Amino acid sequence: xxxxxxxxxxxxxxxxxxxxxxxxxxxxxxxxxxxxxxxxxxxxxxxxxxxxxxxxxxxxxxxxxxxxxxxxxxxxxxxxxxxxxxxxxxxxxxxxxxxxxxxxxxxxxxxxxxxxxxxxxxxxxxxxxxxxxxxxxxxxxxxxxxxxxxxxxxxxxxxxxxxxxxxxxxxxxxxxx
Amino acid sequence: xxxxxxxxxxxxxxxxxxxxxxxxxxxxxxxxxxxxxxxxxxxxxxxxxxxxxxxxxxxxxxxxxxxx
Numbered sequence: 340x341x342x343x344x345x346x347x348x349x350x351x352x353x354x355x356x357x358x359x360x361x362x363x364x365x366x367x368x369x370x371x372x373x374x375x376x377x378x379x380x381x382x383x384x385x386x387x388x389x390x391x392x393x394x395x396x397x398x399x400x401x402x403x404x405x406x407x408x409x410x411x412x413x414x415x416x417x418x419x420x421x422x423x424x425x426x427x428x429x430x431x432x433x434x435x436x437x438x439x440x441x442x443x444x445x446x447x448x449x450x451x452x453x454x455x456x457x458x459x460x461x462x463x464x465x466x467x468x469x470x471x472x473x474x475x476x477x478x479x480x481x482x483x484x485x486x487x488x489x490x491x492x493x494x495x496x497x498x499x500x501x502x503x504x505x506x507x508x509x510x511x512x513x514x515x516x
Numbered sequence: 517x518x519x520x521x522x523x524x525x526x527x528x529x530x531x532x533x534x535x536x537x538x539x540x541x542x543x544x545x546x547x548x549x550x551x552x553x554x555x556x557x558x559x560x561x562x563x564x565x566x567x568x569x570x571x572x573x574x575x576x577x578x579x580x581x582x583x584x
Binding site for chain 2: 375378379381382384385386388389390391392393395396398399400402403492513514
C-alpha cells in the first residue's frame with residue numbers, strides 16, 4: 340500500500356497552505372543537527388586541536404636530542420675590513436649566513452635568509468643596515484631585529500668568537516634580543 | 517558539576533587549545549623546544565579535560581532522561 344496521501348495533502352508538493360507551513364521542519368535534520376551533535380563536534384574540535392600539537396612535540400624531542408652546533412672557522416679577520424660582509428654557511432651547507440664587520444667596528448653574524456620569504460639579506464654599509472631587496476625588508480645590523488618592511492621575526496643570530504685573528508662560528512640562537 | 521559547567525569547560529578548552537596550537541607552532545619554528553613541549557602538554561591535558569567533561573555531561577543527561 341502506498342504511503343502517499345491520495346489527496347496529496349501530506350506530501351511536500353502539496354499546495355495546501357497549512358502543509359507548506361511545515362516545509363522547514365525535517366526530521367532527518369532534527370536528528371542530525373541538534374544540541375548533542377553540536378557538543379560532540381565541539382569536543383571533537385577541542386581534542387583535535389589539542390592532539391594536533393603532538394607532532395610538534397615529537398619533533399621538538401628529536402631536536403633536543405640533537406648534538407650542539409660545531410665550531411667552524413669562517414674567515415681571517417684581516418680579510419674583512421670594516422663596512423664589508425662575508426657570506427658563509429652555518430650550521431649546515433643549506434643555511435646561508437652573513438658575517439658583517441660593521442662601519443662601527445662590530446662583528447656580527449646572522450643567517451641571511453629573510454624571515455619573511457627566505458630571500459637573501461645583504462649588508463648596506465651606507466646606511467649600516469641589513470636589507471632584503473625582495474620586499475624591502477630592513478633589519479637592524481646590531482641585533483638582527485626587523486625595523487621596516489614585511490618581516491616580523493628577527494634573523495637567527497650566529498654566535499661568533501675571534502681567536503688568533505680568525506673568526507669562528509660556535510652556535511646559533513633563533514630568539515634573541 | 518552541572519550541565520552548564522560542562523558546556524563552559526568544553527568551550528573553554530577549545531579556546532585554550534586554539535591558543536596552545538598557535539603557541540606550539542610558534543615555539544617550534546623558533547626552535548624553543550622546551551616551550552614547545554610545555555604548550556603541547558597543556559593542549560593534550562585540555563583535550564583530555566574536554567573528553568572528561570563530555571563524558572560527565574552525557575552521564576548527567578542520560579541519567580536525567582531515565583528519571584523523567
